Amino acid sequence: MSSPAAPGRVVIVGASLAGLRAAETLRREGFRGELTLIGDEPHEPYDRPPLSKQVLAGRASPAHTALVRAPDLEATWLLGEPAAALDPHTRTVTLAGGREIGYDRLLIATGTRARPWPAAEEAALDGVFTLRGRDDAERLRAALAAGPRRVLVIGGGFTGSEIASVCRELGLPVTLAERGPAPLSGALGAAAGSVAARMQRAHGVDLRANTTVMALEGDGSGRLRAAYLSDGDVVEVDVAVVALGAVRNTEWLAGSGLAADARGVVCDAACRAFDADAVVTDDVYVAGDVARWPHPHYDGLLLAVEHWDNAVRQAETAAANLLREPPAPLRPHRGLPAFWSYQFGVNIKSVGLPTIADEVVVTQGAVADGRFVAAYGRQGRTVAAVAVDSPRWLPAYAGFVAANLPFPPDLHASDAPDPLRPVPAGLALDDRATHSPTAAVTGDGPTASDRSTHRDPRSPLTAPPL
Amino acid sequence: MTDTLFAQVLDEASRADPYPLYAQLRRTPVSRQGENLYAASTYRAVTALLHDPRISSDERKSRTGAGALAASGRLIEDGDERRPGFIFLDPPEHDRLRAVVMRQFTPHRIRLLGRHVETLVDELLDRRAGQTTLDVVDDLAYPLPVTVICELLGVPREDEPRFHVWATALARTLDPPEGMSEEEVARAVSAAAELRAYLVELAGQRAAHPRPDLLSGLLTDASGDRMNPPEIIATMALLLIAGHETTVNLITNGMLTLLRNPEALALLRERPDLITPALEEVLRYDPPVQFRTRTTLTDVELDGVTVPAGANVALLLASASRDPERFPQADRYEPLRQDNQHLGFGGGIHYCVGAPLARIEARVALGALVRRLESPRLAADPPPYRQSASLRGPRHLVVEAARVT
Amino acid sequence: MRVLVDLNRCLSYGQCVFAAPSVFRFHGAESLEYDYAPGRALAEEVRHAAAACPVQAITYAEEPSGE
Numbered sequence: 021m022s023s024p025a026a027p028g029r030v031v032i033v034g035a036s037l038a039g040l041r042a043a044e045t046l047r048r049e050g051f052r053g054e055l056t057l058i059g060d061e062p063h064e065p066y067d068r069p070p071l072s073k074q075v076l077a078g079r080a081s082p083a084h085t086a087l088v089r090a091p092d093l094e095a096t097w098l099l100g101e102p103a104a105a106l107d108p109h110t111r112t113v114t115l116a117g118g119r120e121i122g123y124d125r126l127l128i129a130t131g132t133r134a135r136p137w138p139a140a141e142e143a144a145l146d147g148v149f150t151l152r153g154r155d156d157a158e159r160l161r162a163a164l165a166a167g168p169r170r171v172l173v174i175g176g177g178f179t180g181s182e183i184a185s186v187c188r189e190l191g192l193p194v195t196l197a198e199r200g201p202a203p204l205s206g207a208l209g210a211a212a213g214s215v216a217a218r219m220q221r222a223h224g225v226d227l228r229a230n231t232t233v234m235a236l237e238g239d240g241s242g243r244l245r246a247a248y249l250s251d252g253d254v255v256e257v258d259v260a261v262v263a264l265g266a267v268r269n270t271e272w273l274a275g276s277g278l279a280a281d282a283r284g285v286v287c288d289a290a291c292r293a294f295d296a297d298a299v300v301t302d303d304v305y306v307a308g309d310v311a312r313w314p315h316p317h318y319d320g321l322l323l324a325v326e327h328w329d330n331a332v333r334q335a336e337t338a339a340a341n342l343l344r345e346p347p348a349p350l351r352p353h354r355g356l357p358a359f360w361s362y363q364f365g366v367n368i369k370s371v372g373l374p375t376i377a378d379e380v381v382v383t384q385g386a387v388a389d390g391r392f393v394a395a396y397g398r399q400g401r402t403v404a405a406v407a408v409d410s411p412r413w414l415p416a417y418a419g420f421v422a423a424n425l426p427f428p429p430d431l432h433a434s435d436a437p438d439p440l441r442p443v444p445a446g447l448a449l450d451d452r453a454t455h456s457p458t459a460a461v462t463g464d465g466p467t468a469s470d471r472s473t474h475r476d477p478r479s480p481l482t483a484p485p486l
Numbered sequence: 487m488t489d490t491l492f493a494q495v496l497d498e499a500s501r502a503d504p505y506p507l508y509a510q511l512r513r514t515p516v517s518r519q520g521e522n523l524y525a526a527s528t529y530r531a532v533t534a535l536l537h538d539p540r541i542s543s544d545e546r547k548s549r550t551g552a553g554a555l556a557a558s559g560r561l562i563e564d565g566d567e568r569r570p571g572f573i574f575l576d577p578p579e580h581d582r583l584r585a586v587v588m589r590q591f592t593p594h595r596i597r598l599l600g601r602h603v604e605t606l607v608d609e610l611l612d613r614r615a616g617q618t619t620l621d622v623v624d625d626l627a628y629p630l631p632v633t634v635i636c637e638l639l640g641v642p643r644e645d646e647p648r649f650h651v652w653a654t655a656l657a658r659t660l661d662p663p664e665g666m667s668e669e670e671v672a673r674a675v676s677a678a679a680e681l682r683a684y685l686v687e688l689a690g691q692r693a694a695h696p697r698p699d700l701l702s703g704l705l706t707d708a709s710g711d712r713m714n715p716p717e718i719i720a721t722m723a724l725l726l727i728a729g730h731e732t733t734v735n736l737i738t739n740g741m742l743t744l745l746r747n748p749e750a751l752a753l754l755r756e757r758p759d760l761i762t763p764a765l766e767e768v769l770r771y772d773p774p775v776q777f778r779t780r781t782t783l784t785d786v787e788l789d790g791v792t793v794p795a796g797a798n799v800a801l802l803l804a805s806a807s808r809d810p811e812r813f814p815q816a817d818r819y820e821p822l823r824q825d826n827q828h829l830g831f832g833g834g835i836h837y838c839v840g841a842p843l844a845r846i847e848a849r850v851a852l853g854a855l856v857r858r859l860e861s862p863r864l865a866a867d868p869p870p871y872r873q874s875a876s877l878r879g880p881r882h883l884v885v886e887a888a889r890v891t
Numbered sequence: 892m893r894v895l896v897d898l899n900r901c902l903s904y905g906q907c908v909f910a911a912p913s914v915f916r917f918h919g920a921e922s923l924e925y926d927y928a929p930g931r932a933l934a935e936e937v938r939h940a941a942a943a944c945p946v947q948a949i950t951y952a953e954e955p956s957g958e
């Protein structure tokens with residue numbers, strides 16, 4: 021890698037999973053120039069998935085989820101201060117404190133943050149939490165360890181459901197309020213959601229589906245005391261966890277001229293950022309939770325995927341492309357979205373994009389046994405699969421999705437229900453769920469600006485009883 | 487079917503080096519190899535099929551019968567209580583039986599056995615100390631796993647000569663019927679009956695007087711999904727054969743490979759800790775289980791070929807692990823290979839139950855051979871091979887050394 | 892030392908649990924949990940676990956790099 025055109029300085033903004041993986045890939049691919057990582061968190065890169073699982077449950081320390089990193093990275097780490105602005109013409113990143121950092125190539129990997137509770141005074145109550153980073157986990161864990169009378173989880177997406185699961189493991193009474201018809205319904209559909217609902221109830225969660233939290237109320241000293249639900253109930257709680265999905269960290273790009281808005285930064289399948297005129301740049305790249313890109317498998321619709329696996333692979337692709345010297349071909353980022361979670365003692369893995377499905381069918385195992393695989397279909401082809409406590413089948417389904425196998429897939433599996441019973445997936449719900457799904461199609465053009473999409477989570481879908 | 491590539495693989499003449507045939511087979515990832523027989527040869531095709539729910543391990547679902555079937559249901563007359571071991575079963579039955587066994591296969595139990603492995607290896611090699619030749623098979627690679635599996639299962643070691651014969655006859659039936667003589671089939675049939683009678687009697691003893699072994703564990707399992715007596719017998723037979731006919735080949739193939747690659751041997755003498763990746767590389771480069779057959783439950787299209795329902799498909803694990811599309815320098819033994827996602831223990835739901843145990847045994851045994859043989863060299867290259875094509879390995883591996891220390 | 896498992900690749904084969912039971916364990920039937928920062932004394936076990944993983948999902952670094 022000593023071609024004259026090779027970049028001398030690469031700057032990565034966002035020093036977490038995608039940022040670190042990109043940095044490692046750069047070095048592995050032979051980049052010898054200056055490498056700078058800018059991160060607003062004071063910590064070195066750490067892993068987030070355990071925060072809502074073993075860390076919260078007290079089986080691991082929040083300080084002990086640091087990511088493995090290559091020993092010979094030789095990077096400059098600027099931690100604890102956010103990037104505040106980008107000027108792509110002068111190729112400069114400006115930090116909040118005013119310091120300017122020049123680059124030849126830039127990678128944007130600023131990820132997302134937890135969507136806050138919309139009413140600021142209520143969000144500020146003692147006892148109201150969100151969970152995205154290590155410090156959040158530390159605080160929430162301490163609150164749970166103190167033995168609250170009841171915990172309220174607002175939003176039944178993966179994170180909210182995992183938190184509810186940990187509460188039950190800790191023996192804490194927990195209420196989960198979900199605006200959609202069931203937990204996980206935003207990501208996996210109402211049909212799969214009903215399975216999650218049964219599972220939660222079986223584990224003692226006070227599940228309130230089709231219900232929103234209208235208001236949080238504090239006592240005289242500013243401590244959370246109660247929550248008002250759209251079903252008319254008032255629950256007394258000491259802890260509320262706001263799990264309403266994520267907001268993309270793109271504010272710092274305002275005025276940069278890039279196609280960046282609340283839905284993310286738009287890039288092409290080679291991870292090159294678009295500017296606001298839909299012209300692709302060749303020195304700014306994007307990866308991870310903050311990116312939106314046209315996936316070759318999904319008809320060019322822009323995809324946003326908040327999954328660990330995507331962050332890793334997109335970062336690797338972006339880094340390789342960033343170093344590429346023409347005429348070497350660009351690498352497309354085309355792997356299928358894939359996700360794992362575990363909650364209430366079961367392992368849930370998915371591949372493909374359940375959110376675009378119209379139908380779902382159990383293809384192996386039995387829901388009643390708690391072990392099964394379900395395939396998702398859209399207009400007669402298989403687009404996704406979810407495996408519950410059956411991870412070893414999933415690679416085959418990835419193949420089925422990649423090959424556009426007809427839906428329902430005709431597998432004749434030895435453990436298939438007979439007959440197969442496809443049902444509506446329950447996803448065409450027009451953004452009903454309280455949380456945003458973590459992998460979704462987000463529109464079809466790089467310049468379409470954000471007329472934002474997010475409704476106030478407090479407004480119920482139907483009028484609350486007076 | 488006389489001269490298909492797969493028939494040549496089965497032919498004993500190819501036993502010492504089937505790899506050039508696999509290379510030819512890989513030119514067509516999925517190919518027809520006989521009346522009702524297909525072969526999957528590339529890494530992509532084999533891994534796809536290992537995880538594919540349209541593929542069955544139950545030979546009874548094949549239109550023609552997949553293996554020579556002695557170890558499976560084929561040798562079981564109707565109404566007989568015998569049933570196939572779970573390696574030959576599909577979900578949900580497979581999953582249930584495997585889960586029961588896994589409850590007995592605890593990390594703790596394996597750990598204790600592992601400690602014993604070190605003593606056993608030392609004892610076995612001490613018997614050859616001071617000498618200048620050694621047969622890797624007879625002196626170490628065979629007696630070690632047999633002793634260990636007997637201990638694990640609770641089968642008296644002194645009965646070994648009896649079930650050795652049965653295990654060999656039954657293991658042979660993992661090869662497709664095309665490769666077997668009528669006489670061998672007959673031998674397998676009687677071996678199955680005798681092994682079963684033996685295990686029934688043993689189970690009776692353990693039921694009356696349980697010991698801290700796996701058989702007693704299965705018999706006294708108090709959980710809701712415990713095995714019934716015929717299932718216990720079938721499982722014991724499976725474990726006994728699997729524990730008998732595989733690890734021996736891993737140790738032997740490993741030593742053979744090291745003797746053919748002196749730089750690797752020298753490296754391991756200097757850095758004994760590298761035995762771990764070196765052993766994984768043996769599992770890729772010269773695996774004890776070369777292929778397994780499956781049956782299609784419906785028409786399956788793969789790499790442009792449609793395999794019809796009820797056909798037999800040989801998953802050529804050993805060929806897949808030599809696929810240059812997946813492994814750079816695939817035909818070279820590289821003890822430090824990175825990203826070694828080999829298929830030596832299979833993959834998917836039938837992934838080898840005994841892998842943790844086999845790894846410990848082979849690591850300790852191979853490590854000791856490397857350490858204790860001074861200036862070793864092969865007496866014969868290639869060595870004589872055992873008959874089986876699927877469970878492939880040398881019958882003897884005589885090594886001449888300056889000294890066994 | 893540090894350990895990281897790619898839980899998307901992980902298919903819960905459990906080989907790591909056998910090789911290094913004090914680092915890797917199952918939570919429930921199929922969900923792997925592990926210690927991200929095991930003590931140096933466990934390095935050999937972790938090496939065995941990483942080598943044994945059928946899908947090569949385990950990475951580790953013996954020295955936490957202090958840049």
Ligand SMILES: Cc1cc2nc3c(=O)[nH]c(=O)nc-3n(C[C@H](O)[C@H](O)[C@H](O)COP(=O)(O)OP(=O)(O)OC[C@H]3O[C@@H](n4cnc5c(N)ncnc54)[C@H](O)[C@@H]3O)c2cc1C
Pocket residue numbers: 033034035036037038039058059060061067068069070071072101102103104129130131132133151152153179269272307308309310325326327328329331358359360361362
């Ligand atoms: C609690 C929790 C549980 C999860 N569980 C799972 C799971 O089970 N399975 C799964 O697949 N995924 C899971 N995820 C998602 C996964 O962690 C994310 O997809 C992954 O972290 C994305 O990595 P990233 O680097 O793109 O973004 P992030 O991890 O969000 O990193 C972005 C970094 O950039 C920093 N930053 C933001 N703005 C600036 C700025 N202006 N200047 C400098 N730095 C900035 C942020 O502070 C952050 O450190 C979970 C996430 C959370 C929070």
Ligand code: HEM
Pocket residue numbers: 543572573574584635724725728729730732733734736773774775778829830831832833835836837838839840841843844
């Ligand atoms: C080096 C030694 C070994 C090798 C290479 C090996 C290889 C394999 C392979 C490739 C499979 C997959 C079969 C298939 O997919 O159809 C398998 C399955 C199996 N092995 Fe091993 N094996 C070894 C040692 C052992 C030992 C020591 C035991 C017993 C203690 C054992 C017990 C089993 C069992 C029970 C299965 C069936 C699992 C199932 O169907 O779910 N193996 N082995």
Ligand code: SF4
Pocket residue numbers: 896900901902903904905906907908915923943944945946947948949
């Ligand atoms: S060995 Fe690999 S696949 Fe198996 S549980 Fe461990 S990490 Fe997962």
